[in-house]
Amino acid sequence: MVKCQRNALLVAALLLCIVCASCKDEDTLVNVEKLIPGIVLDIRYATTNNFTGKQLYPVAKCYLRKPAAENLKLVQEDLHGMGYALKVFDAYRPLSVQKKMWEVYPHEGFVANPAKGSRHNRGAAVDLTLITLDGKEVPMPTGYDDFTEKAHRRYMDLPENVIKNRKLLSDVMRKHGFHGLPTEWWHFDFQNSEKYEILDIDYSAIGKGH
Numbered sequence: 001m002v003k004c005q006r007n008a009l010l011v012a013a014l015l016l017c018i019v020c021a022s023c024k025d026e027d028t029l030v031n032v033e034k035l036i037p038g039i040v041l042d043i044r045y046a047t048t049n050n051f052t053g054k055q056l057y058p059v060a061k062c063y064l065r066k067p068a069a070e071n072l073k074l075v076q077e078d079l080h081g082m083g084y085a086l087k088v089f090d091a092y093r094p095l096s097v098q099k100k101m102w103e104v105y106p107h108e109g110f111v112a113n114p115a116k117g118s119r120h121n122r123g124a125a126v127d128l129t130l131i132t133l134d135g136k137e138v139p140m141p142t143g144y145d146d147f148t149e150k151a152h153r154r155y156m157d158l159p160e161n162v163i164k165n166r167k168l169l170s171d172v173m174r175k176h177g178f179h180g181l182p183t184e185w186w187h188f189d190f191q192n193s194e195k196y197e198i199l200d201i202d203y204s205a206i207g208k209g210h
């Protein structure tokens with residue numbers, strides 16, 4: 001009987017370990033607005049002001065995996081010392097929303113195929129720009145989600161100050177582990193983003209068991 005109880009305890013302990021291992025601290029989705037003072041949100045997919053013309057998110061929230069969110073905080077701190085801050089257009093994106101985007105614009109290079117998933121679906125990519133400390137967007141090559149060549153990082157037929165602004169954003173992001181997508185000046189992938197699984201957690205469910 002005693003042996004039986006001990007075995008049951010061992011099994012329970014083993015199960016607990018498995019649960020803990022699948023829910024590591026660094027996998028947590030963190031509310032970026034709460035973590036990073038002064039960060040501004042302009043979550044376009046929570047409005048109709050995006051390339052689909054539809055509101056795809058029920059609320060204007062911004063979540064990233066914990067290590068990505070903590071590094072973005074360092075970016076904001078560096079920029080603050082230079083008279084700038086961050087404005088975020090998008091971060092974690094549920095897979096179901098990726099499918100809706102793909103229906104509207106099925107072109108890889110601009111919209112990730114939901115069959116493979118986007119790094120946004122992994123909570124490890126962020127779309128953003130620079131603002132001044134009084135909240136004005138600094139001039140960048142294009143608006144958000146511009147699918148032309150002008151949005152490419154190597155596009156150089158631009159005013160000098162625009163090239164300088166794009167480089168500043170890219171340099172500070174890279175310093176803290178974010179790497180830019182060649183075709184979109186506003187998109188950055190966090191280092192080792194592939195290690196995070198693709199998620200389809202609705203915003204209302206974040207923080208409840210995840």
Ligand SMILES: [Zn+2]
Nearest residue numbers: 125126127187
């Ligand atoms: Zn993006």
